[in-house]
Amino acid sequence: MLAEAHTTGQLARRLGLSDATASEHAAALRGAGLITTARAGRAVRHLRTALGDLLVRPRDRPAPDRATADRRPTDA
Secondary structure: OOOOOEEHHHHHHHHOOOHHHHHHHHHHHHHOOOEEEEEEOOEEEEEEOHHHHHHHOOOOOOOOOOOOOOOOOOOO
């Protein structure tokens, strides 16, 4: 959801949570460096960071800047 910026209230409604719970979850994600938060007037908007993008990238799509650099052969 946070590929595009959303307010805490928008997240709460979309996920079926209270605003307080959505805010707590956003704080945890922000603390982990997965989202950024910016005030927009009275609202607070959340957006996924590059690190957050990496976590939601499909496993079969390599990261654009390191396509195969970290692949190690396995003993199969």
